[in-house]
Amino acid sequence: MVRAAAAAMTVLLVVIAAGNARAQGELFNPVRIAGAATSDPSKIIDLTYSFDASTIYWPTEGGFEHKFELFGIQPGGYFYSSARFAAAEHGGTHMDAPLHFNRNGMSVDQVPMSYFVGPAVVIDFSARSLNYPDATMTVEDIHAYERTHGEVPSGAIVVGRSGWGRFWPDKKHYLGSDKPGAVAHLHFPGFSPEAVKFLLTERNVMALAIDTASLDPGNSRDFPVHRMWLGANRVGFENLANADKLPFSGATIFCIPMKIDKGTGAPARIFAVLP
Numbered sequence: 443m444v445r446a447a448a449a450a451m452t453v454l455l456v457v458i459a460a461g462n463a464r465a466q467g468e469l470f471n472p473v474r475i476a477g478a479a480t481s482d483p484s485k486i487i488d489l490t491y492s493f494d495a496s497t498i499y500w501p502t503e504g505g506f507e508h509k510f511e512l513f514g515i516q517p518g519g520y521f522y523s524s525a526r527f528a529a530a531e532h533g534g535t536h537m538d539a540p541l542h543f544n545r546n547g548m549s550v551d552q553v554p555m556s557y558f559v560g561p562a563v564v565i566d567f568s569a570r571s572l573n574y575p576d577a578t579m580t581v582e583d584i585h586a587y588e589r590t591h592g593e594v595p596s597g598a599i600v601v602g603r604s605g606w607g608r609f610w611p612d613k614k615h616y617l618g619s620d621k622p623g624a625v626a627h628l629h630f631p632g633f634s635p636e637a638v639k640f641l642l643t644e645r646n647v648m649a650l651a652i653d654t655a656s657l658d659p660g661n662s663r664d665f666p667v668h669r670m671w672l673g674a675n676r677v678g679f680e681n682l683a684n685a686d687k688l689p690f691s692g693a694t695i696f697c698i699p700m701k702i703d704k705g706t707g708a709p710a711r712i713f714a715v716l717p
């Protein structure tokens with residue numbers, strides 16, 4: 443059973459990774475990635491928070507609901523359980539589809555699966571956000587990264603690492619406020635518009651990911667990063683878990699969002715395979 447699951451995983455990873463024509467070279471060899479993942483489970487990092495009653499949603503939304511309808515021995519003498527869940531699209535670990543801020547952008551079901559996999563580029567600005575929740579990832583952060591790790595590769599998934607995962611699921615610290623509807627009092631790090639413009643125009647980046655609730659910082663009122671990035675028909679991954687476990691380069695990120703027809707976003711299972 444374990445071997446069958448591993449084989450299925452290998453096929454899945456190879457099929458998905460091979461479909462990404464934009465990524466090239468040994469850095470992104472799907473056979474090597476799938477082999478690493480299935481032969482050594484410790485090479486797979488789960489970048490997803492569990493969905494439960496403590497999952498953090500935008501202050502204008504309710505939380506994640508999950509309720510068992512049946513749980514126990516049935517009249518036929520066998521055990522059976524099933525439940526219902528309900529949730530907003532944008533909460534917990536999830537994907538933003540372009541349609542979220544772009545009327546003509548792709549909805550979740552329309553995003554090609556090649557957008558869901560790519561080499562991880564982890565740009566860390568946690569030293570600056572440590573004492574300043576309004577910190578943003580800057581163009582200089584990208585330049586500093588490239589001086590050490592080389593140019594951001596084509597097809598990359600750029601992770602803005604603010605260190606904010608240490609606050610999850612403490613809503614007050616993670617969002618800056620735990621009051622329902624308190625969008626005017628949010629404080630957490632995000633991407634700067636200048637950095638995102640650079641990644642959009644100077645590098646061929648597949649997706650942006652961040653370990654906070656939003657690509658834009660919490661104090662943003664007009665969401666320029668969302669408008670620019672999703673406006674260019676790209677996708678974003680938010681509330682990334684375990685970002686501190688990712689190496690600066692060499693890992694491959696996979697994002698598997700729930701395929702919601704006309705979805706503006708969707709809960710996602712996101713994971714990385716280490717080199």
Ligand SMILES: [Zn+2]
Nearest residue numbers: 532538680707
């Ligand atoms: Zn979102």
